[in-house]
Amino acid sequence: xxxxxxxxxxxxxxxxxxxTVLLCVSIAIFVFCGSFLWNPPSPRFHPIExxxxxxxxxxxxxxxxxxxxxxxxxxAGAGAGGACLVLTTVASRRKPISLTPAVVYIITAIALATLxxxxxxxxxxxxxxxxxTPLAPPPSHEY
Amino acid sequence: MQSLPFEPISKILLFLHLVAxxxxxxxxxxxxxxxxxxxxxxxxxxxRLHAAILAASYSVTFTLGGLIYPAFRIRxxxxxxxxxxxxxxxxxxxxxxxxxxxxxxxxxxxxLMRAVDFKQQEHRPYAVAxxxxxxxxxxxxAFNAWSGWYLGTLKSI
Numbered sequence: 001x002x003x004x005x006x007x008x009x010x011x012x013x014x015x016x017x018x019x020t021v022l023l024c025v026s027i028a029i030f031v032f033c034g035s036f037l038w039n040p041p042s043p044r045f046h047p048i049e050x051x052x053x054x055x056x057x058x059x060x061x062x063x064x065x066x067x068x069x070x071x072x073x074x075x076a077g078a079g080a081g082g083a084c085l086v087l088t089t090v091a092s093r094r095k096p097i098s099l100t101p102a103v104v105y106i107i108t109a110i111a112l113a114t115l116x117x118x119x120x121x122x123x124x125x126x127x128x129x130x131x132x133t134p135l136a137p138p139p140s141h142e143y
Numbered sequence: 144m145q146s147l148p149f150e151p152i153s154k155i156l157l158f159l160h161l162v163a164x165x166x167x168x169x170x171x172x173x174x175x176x177x178x179x180x181x182x183x184x185x186x187x188x189x190x191r192l193h194a195a196i197l198a199a200s201y202s203v204t205f206t207l208g209g210l211i212y213p214a215f216r217i218r219x220x221x222x223x224x225x226x227x228x229x230x231x232x233x234x235x236x237x238x239x240x241x242x243x244x245x246x247x248x249x250x251x252x253x254x255l256m257r258a259v260d261f262k263q264q265e266h267r268p269y270a271v272a273x274x275x276x277x278x279x280x281x282x283x284x285a286f287n288a289w290s291g292w293y294l295g296t297l298k299s300i
Contacts, residue, residue, distance in 0.1 A: 018258040018269040025251035025276075032247050036240075047147050047213035062221045064212065070243040077247055104268035112275045115244060119283075122240045129233025135226040
């Protein structure tokens with residue numbers, strides 16, 4: 001059935017080129033992390049009522065923002081990676097893309113710095129939990 | 144008491160979540176060590192298989208964690224941690240958000256390994272990229288394994 005997908009051979013060749021794969025994966029990671037830290041308004045799941053609502057909905061129980069936040073970032077990252085794959089496939093028609101070792105190391109360093117920076121951003125974002133005063137004392141473990 | 148999504152099977156899912164996490168942790172360590180040796184010229188014939196195992200086990204761990212989350216969010220976090228141990232909620236938030244960040248890296252390593260040919264000298268720098276991304280996945284997995292275990296000692300589903 002592969003013959004039914006136009007351009008599948010070209011895309012397959014592009015996916016066999018480590019230069020294009022590294023470029024597209026790095027761009028996907030960069031966009032994913034950016035979107036994840038930006039945290040645009042996305043649907044939240046209310047597990048007690050089993051409904052999805054946008055932030056700010058009233059009269060509902062606790063909400064879960066992780067699904068929407070991760071889903072939005074995954075869509076953005078996959079979209080950016082897919083767009084990169086299409087562009088590199090088109091560009092590869094003229095000449096296969098290749099990267100020098102120095103460029104490979106620089107792209108790797110940027111991707112790694114993005115991941116480390118996003119991790120630090122998450123810790124910074126959640127820091128207030130560590131300074132909150134407990135509302136209820138934890139149960140005694142003395143039996 | 145009203146049942147939450149996947150709550151009746153949450154303990155089974157939690158066990159499978161643990162098993163998949165152990166596989167992901169083991170495969171990430173194995174991949175890092177073998178790729179480091181491959182950089183020095185050692186033959187690594189099953190690199191793609193190990194990268195595929197890492198991507199698959201990480202994705203399964205991630206998905207199962209997402210399925211358990213509604214029960215944890217209400218029965219553990221809302222009913223106990225948020226009020227009694229807010230720092231534990233912070234630790235859990237860092238764990239779950241960190242898991243999202245490493246997902247693309249785990250899949251990216253697999254995609255990259257499919258394209259890398261270790262017999263070609265010019266492909267060696269890409270092995271360094273694989274090691275860097277695998278190391279990040281390993282650090283996230285190690286932190287999440289520790290924090291998941293520790294949070295479980297406080298209260299679990």
